Amino acid sequence: MSPSRLRLALIILTGLPIFAIGWLGLRLAAEDEARGQAEIHDVSSRRLADWSSGVLEALHRREREIALLVLDWPTQTEALRAALRRAPAFHHALVLDEKGGLAFPPATGNSEEERAFIERTRSLWSPGTLGSARPRDVAGEVITPAHLRGVVSFFWGEGLNILSWHRLPDGRVVGVELDRARLLADVMTSLPSTEDEESRTELVDERGALLYVFGGANLAGPLVERPLGEPFTGWTLRTHLPVSVTRGGRWAIWSTAGAVALVLVGVAVSVMRESGRALREASQRVSFVNQVSHELKTPLTNIRLYAELLEQSIGELNDEVSGPARAHLAVVVHESTRLSRMIANVLMFARSQREKPRLRRTPCVVDDVVAEVLSAFAPSFSSRGLKVEQLGAAPARVVIDADVVGQVLGNLLSNAEKYGAGGGVVEVQLEQVLPRTRIVVSDRGPGLPRADVERVFDAFVRLDNRLSEGVTGTGIGLTIARDLARLHGGEVRYLQSPSGIGAHFEFTFDSPPPRRTPDESPGERRMKVEANAG
Structure with a gap:
């Protein structure tokens, strides 16, 4: 059916009942x-x-x-x-x-x-x-x-x-x-x-x-x-x-109701048409990106695996022979790692549109998770002249989904890498007061205007060209970060800097301590936590 015929059918199907109701309403108006x-x-x-x-x-x-x-x-x-x-x-x-x-x-x-x-x-x-x-x-x-x-x-x-x-x-x-x-x-x-x-x-x-x-x-x-x-x-x-x-005011009510009804019908049809088209386009885009990401995931994993093996093999040669090759290989490893993070975000976003992700909580230390993520970002930060400063610590052994926490932190660091490279420093601040852990990622870049604070968490949103000029990405990193943080009982918020310099993202999440086993005394449990903190 053509769009014009569909529109006419909707108007007729909606207008006739409204007209009939109005006519019957006039007969009942006296009573x-x-x-x-x-x-x-x-x-x-x-x-x-x-x-x-x-x-x-x-x-x-x-x-x-x-x-x-x-x-x-x-x-x-x-x-x-x-x-x-x-x-x-x-x-x-x-x-x-x-x-x-x-x-x-x-x-x-x-x-x-x-x-x-x-x-x-x-x-x-x-x-x-x-x-x-x-x-x-x-x-x-x-x-x-x-x-x-x-x-x-x-x-x-x-x-x-x-x-x-x-x-x-x-x-x-x-x-x-x-x-x-x-x-x-x-x-x-x-x-x-x-x-x-x-x-x-x-x-x-x-x-x-x-x-x-x-x-x-x-x-x-x-x-x-x-x-x-x-x-x-x-x-x-x-x-x-x-x-x-x-x-x-029977006639006034009838005429007003009829006019409003017709306007609403027209608006509804227009909105339905535009919404349907937008939904179809969005669905096609997400489906296409999801399929491509799935196709790229396996070969990219193999590239990373063999690149890391080759890096280990080259490391056994002397520096004069392996120096240039090692530098070239580092670029391959770095870019494949960045592409892996991008694909992981796309797949996570697509999966979240279909069903709610599930957490896999295991006992671990947040400091270890942070160290692993920072280690993965070290080559790319170094190539951009970014220095990482870590403040505070989260040494307690807690029960969390390390993959989720790592992905949220990785997305925040990736955002700082893209927009805060000009500041030269990325600060990671940790604070742990059980059963909550707080991580703040700050850079010294241009920051965000107040009007864009909430929009920055919307999917596929591109902000002012002055901020995003020359920056590549999927536009869903912060969206996924906030969704995963909320899934983990926390939140990702943008903090306004008193000085107005840089972007500051706060990541909070639930991090309860492991349950004490029946044969473990409170003293033994405390000694384990203190030893782990040391």
């Missing part, structure tokens, strides 16, 4: 809209109920604070005035004696504000209203006679005012007029403050004046209203919703 209205009303009602409970709970907390504060109030007039000044949440206060008479503010010697307070609250306390009933607290629980308290609301001045009263153990009744600004601040704190553009909630007083609002603006009319109830007489919470939510 859904009615159900949606009911659900929105129910959800909004529950939200308003929760917020209303939060407002009453805020007042309840304020009542409890007042109850604790007035328990030890003094009886002297000036001391009471001083205590009132120290309580900014209170506007004014009154005290009734055991017989219900007004003990504070005093009948004489009071201020103009105190006289005004007495007049506006006289209807609340003059007939013995405060403390005479069995009041309930904000939560609806009956208060015990020994600790009666309650709230009384009245309208004066700017609107609603609240008087919180408390019967003390000595029989006195204390009435505290809450500061209106503080009371409104408590109410606002108990309500949400989110900028939800999809809804708008208002708190209005008994005159319809707006006290607090949160949410969007310019929305539909009120959908749900809920009075706060006593003692917030006349205060109401109401929620507005957008017209698009309350009235629905």
Whole structure:
């Protein structure tokens, strides 16, 4: 099937079901809209109920604070005035004696504000209203006679005012007029403050004046209203919703869904086509390289074997005869070794695409593995004028996959050889704190920009030409290094140098000590480790 026909078939097969679903959706839209209205009303009602409970709970907390504060109030007039000044949440206060008479503010010697307070609250306390009933607290629980308290609301001045009263153990009744600004601040704190553009909630007083609002603006009319109830007489919470939510938008939804669906279909087809082509090309490339690598592995192994045997045979001759031949043979051994590492990386990468590699852990010493790898790199480093500096040690006998550790280290050294040769020094730092071992390979080359730190571990990625100019390789060495490190319970990371000079790669991996045999004492085990460390 041609690409154009395939694309048309995909559009038809995807578009027709979407169109049918949209058409059926229009028929069900009326029922859904009615159900949606009911659900929105129910959800909004529950939200308003929760917020209303939060407002009453805020007042309840304020009542409890007042109850604790007035328990030890003094009886002297000036001391009471001083205590009132120290309580900014209170506007004014009154005290009734055991017989219900007004003990504070005093009948004489009071201020103009105190006289005004007495007049506006006289209807609340003059007939013995405060403390005479069995009041309930904000939560609806009956208060015990020994600790009666309650709230009384009245309208004066700017609107609603609240008087919180408390019967003390000595029989006195204390009435505290809450500061209106503080009371409104408590109410606002108990309500949400989110900028939800999809809804708008208002708190209005008994005159319809707006006290607090949160949410969007310019929305539909009120959908749900809920009075706060006593003692917030006349205060109401109401929620507005957008017209698009309350009235629905069937045709808009259908057209938008259809347009989005068609766009998604087109994008999906394009992505599938490009992805399929890229996957096929990548699969063909990996398959070809894998086959070639397999074909090269055996003859290359023979070349290395006979080159090393020839090197040993030439070594028995005198230097005058064998000198040039030995130099030429060293090049053959070096290049075949480098090619062997390259083929090993390619085969490992191809195998990892098919299945997860398996570790073959055996007891060994990390120092020995590092020494063997450095020995293999010695000729190539020498030819490039690179000097290896080894810092620290990992002398303990541990259980690791020496081949995996060696391959990771070899890939890091190969990277330093390619890009850090201009610095003249490659530093290998070892640190071992069982059960972990850490190896850092550093060079003094150009290093990596921060933007390329993660990309350098991607397969087949070529970085800035200034870094890779004249450098050959498969582009998978660091990818394999990180994958093998993670397989070994560790990681390969790029460390940014404080000085900005050189590349620094950290290789960490699990390196547990061998299990102690049943007949081996802890002392014998410790002696073996110390002897090995020496």
